[in-house]
Amino acid sequence: MGDLAPWQKRYEKMLVLALLFGLMSQYLFVGAPAGISVMVFILGFYGLFFYSIKGRMGGFEKWQGQASAGWLLLIPIFLLALTYVLYANSLFxxxxxxxxxxxITAQTVLMTRSSTKPWYRGIFYIELFFLALVKPFAFIAVPFTLVNDRWRGKESGSETRSKLGKIALGLxxxxxxxxxxxxxxxxxxxxxxxxxxxxPHLFGDFSYGDGIWRIVVAVFFAFYAFCYIWGLLFNKTMDKSSGLAADPQAAALNSSMRIQFxxxxxxxxxxxxxxxxxLFVVIQFSYLFGAANGLLPEGAAYAEYARKGxxxxxxxxxxxxxxxxxGLHLIRRTSAAADWVRKLSLTVLIGxxxxxLVSAYSRLSLYEEAYGFSQTRLLVHGCMLYLGVLLVIAMxxxxxEQFSMGKAYICVSIIAFVIMNYANLDARIAAKNSERYERTGNIDISYLKTLSTDAAPELMRLRDKHPExxxxxxxxxxxxxxxQQHSKWQSWNLSKQRVK
Incomplete structure (x- = not known):
C-alpha cells in the first residue's frame, strides 16, 4: 500500500482540527452565557483557518488594498469580541x-482571494452571503469522503482492520x-x-438532553467551519475554459466525490x-394499537397520549x-451477501x-375527534396514504431490480392528485364536523365560514337536523x-348553482 499524498494528510489533519474546534465550541457555549468564551472561540477559529490556508495567502491581487483591508478587519473583530468580556448590554x-x-466572513474571503469583486461594491456582499450561508452545505459530504478514502486505502493492509473502520464510519x-x-x-x-x-440513570448524573445538545452544537460548528474553509480553498475547482480542475489536489478529491457508500x-x-x-414499533403495538391504558406513564390519559405526535x-x-x-442508489454493490443485507435492512426500514404512518394516521384521527376536522388535516391524511403507497412500491x-420505480411513482402521483381534486374536501369537512357535532355537541362555526360552497349541501342538512x-x-x-356574486354564464359552476 502506497503512502498518502502530503496534501491528503494535510486535509485529514484539517478535519481533525475542525472536530476539536467543534468540541471546544460546545464546551465554551453550552450551558454558559457568552463572555471570555467568545475571545477563545474566535482564536480557535483563526488557528484552524490559518493552518488550513497556509501557503495559499499570496497570489494576484486584482483590486489594490484588498489584502490590507482583510488584515485591518482584525481590529474591529478584536474590539467587538472584547465587548463580551467588558460589557453586558443585551442589545449589543x-x-x-x-x-x-x-x-470574520469578509476578512477570510478577502485574505483567501475567494471573491474577485472589490469589497466596496454591493456585489461583493452578495457573493459573501453565498460563500457563508449557501456554499458550505455543498461540501457537507467532503469529511465523509476523506474518512472513507482513508479506510479504503487500508484495505490491502488489514482486512479485519478495514472492516472495523467501515463499521465505525457507519456508526x-x-x-x-x-x-x-x-x-x-x-x-x-x-x-x-x-x-x-x-x-441516563445508567450513567449517574449524565443528562441525556444536555448530552444530545452538546453533540449537536459540536457537530454543527465542526462541520460548518470545515466546509466553509473548504469552500474558500476550492472556490474555483473547475477551469471553465479547459473543463479541467484548476487545482490538482481538488481534482484528486473530485474523482471520489461521486459518493457510493x-x-x-x-x-x-x-x-x-x-x-x-x-423498539419504537414495539411500543406502538404494545401501547397505542393495544390500548394498554395501565402501562401508560403516570397521569397520562390514553386519548391524550394517542393523539400527540x-x-x-x-x-x-x-x-x-x-x-x-x-439505500437504493448510493450503496456500492460488492457481494450477494452484502446485497441481501442491504435489501433486508431497507425492507425493515420500510416496514x-x-x-x-399507521400510528400517525390513527393519532391524527383521534386529534380530529378532539379538535375537529380541517382541510389541512384531511390533506395530511391523504398525503400519508399516498406516502404509504409509494413505500409499498419501493419495497x-x-x-x-428491473422494476421501474420512477414510472410507478409518476403514475401514482398523477392518480393521487386527481383523486384529491375529486375528493370534495370541503364537503367532507362539513360532513365530518356534522357527525362530530352529533356525537359530542362541539363544532367550530368560525372555521365553517372559511369553507367554499362545496360544503353548503352538508351544512343545510345539518341545519335541517339542528335548527337551534x-x-x-x-x-x-x-x-x-x-x-350569487357571479351570475354570468361564463362563471356557471355546479357547486354554486346548488346553493342559489
Missing amino acids: RQLNLFALFGL VISVPILIVVLSLLASADDIFLSWLAEI DPITAGTLLITINLVYV FSELVMVALINVVLLMC CTIVM LRIWK LNGLNDVIHKLQQEA
Whole structure:
C-alpha cells in the first residue's frame, strides 16, 4: 500500500482540527452565557483557518488594498469580541453576534482571494452571503469522503482492520441522523420518551438532553467551519475554459466525490437506525394499537397520549424516504451477501415506516375527534396514504431490480392528485364536523365560514337536523351570497348553482 499524498494528510489533519474546534465550541457555549468564551472561540477559529490556508495567502491581487483591508478587519473583530468580556448590554451582545460573523466572513474571503469583486461594491456582499450561508452545505459530504478514502486505502493492509473502520464510519454517520430521529420520536410518543429518560440513570448524573445538545452544537460548528474553509480553498475547482480542475489536489478529491457508500458502512448505518425503529414499533403495538391504558406513564390519559405526535412521525417517515432512496442508489454493490443485507435492512426500514404512518394516521384521527376536522388535516391524511403507497412500491423495487420505480411513482402521483381534486374536501369537512357535532355537541362555526360552497349541501342538512345551532344560518347565508356574486354564464359552476 502506497503512502498518502502530503496534501491528503494535510486535509485529514484539517478535519481533525475542525472536530476539536467543534468540541471546544460546545464546551465554551453550552450551558454558559457568552463572555471570555467568545475571545477563545474566535482564536480557535483563526488557528484552524490559518493552518488550513497556509501557503495559499499570496497570489494576484486584482483590486489594490484588498489584502490590507482583510488584515485591518482584525481590529474591529478584536474590539467587538472584547465587548463580551467588558460589557453586558443585551442589545449589543446580540447585534455583535451578527457583526462578528459578517466581519470574520469578509476578512477570510478577502485574505483567501475567494471573491474577485472589490469589497466596496454591493456585489461583493452578495457573493459573501453565498460563500457563508449557501456554499458550505455543498461540501457537507467532503469529511465523509476523506474518512472513507482513508479506510479504503487500508484495505490491502488489514482486512479485519478495514472492516472495523467501515463499521465505525457507519456508526459515526448514524449519530447525527439518530439525534434528529430520536428527538422527533421522543416528541411524538411519551412512552418512548420515558424509556429514553431511563438511559441516563445508567450513567449517574449524565443528562441525556444536555448530552444530545452538546453533540449537536459540536457537530454543527465542526462541520460548518470545515466546509466553509473548504469552500474558500476550492472556490474555483473547475477551469471553465479547459473543463479541467484548476487545482490538482481538488481534482484528486473530485474523482471520489461521486459518493457510493461501502455496503458494510451503509449496512451498519441502516441496522443502527432500524434498531431504534423496531423498539419504537414495539411500543406502538404494545401501547397505542393495544390500548394498554395501565402501562401508560403516570397521569397520562390514553386519548391524550394517542393523539400527540402525528406531525413528528410524518417527518420521521420523510427522513426514512431519503434514507431509502440513498439505500437504493448510493450503496456500492460488492457481494450477494452484502446485497441481501442491504435489501433486508431497507425492507425493515420500510416496514417500520409504514407502522409509523399507521400510528400517525390513527393519532391524527383521534386529534380530529378532539379538535375537529380541517382541510389541512384531511390533506395530511391523504398525503400519508399516498406516502404509504409509494413505500409499498419501493419495497417491490428493492427485491425486483428491473422494476421501474420512477414510472410507478409518476403514475401514482398523477392518480393521487386527481383523486384529491375529486375528493370534495370541503364537503367532507362539513360532513365530518356534522357527525362530530352529533356525537359530542362541539363544532367550530368560525372555521365553517372559511369553507367554499362545496360544503353548503352538508351544512343545510345539518341545519335541517339542528335548527337551534347558533351561527349556522349565517354561514349558509354567506355561502349563498358568494354563489350569487357571479351570475354570468361564463362563471356557471355546479357547486354554486346548488346553493342559489
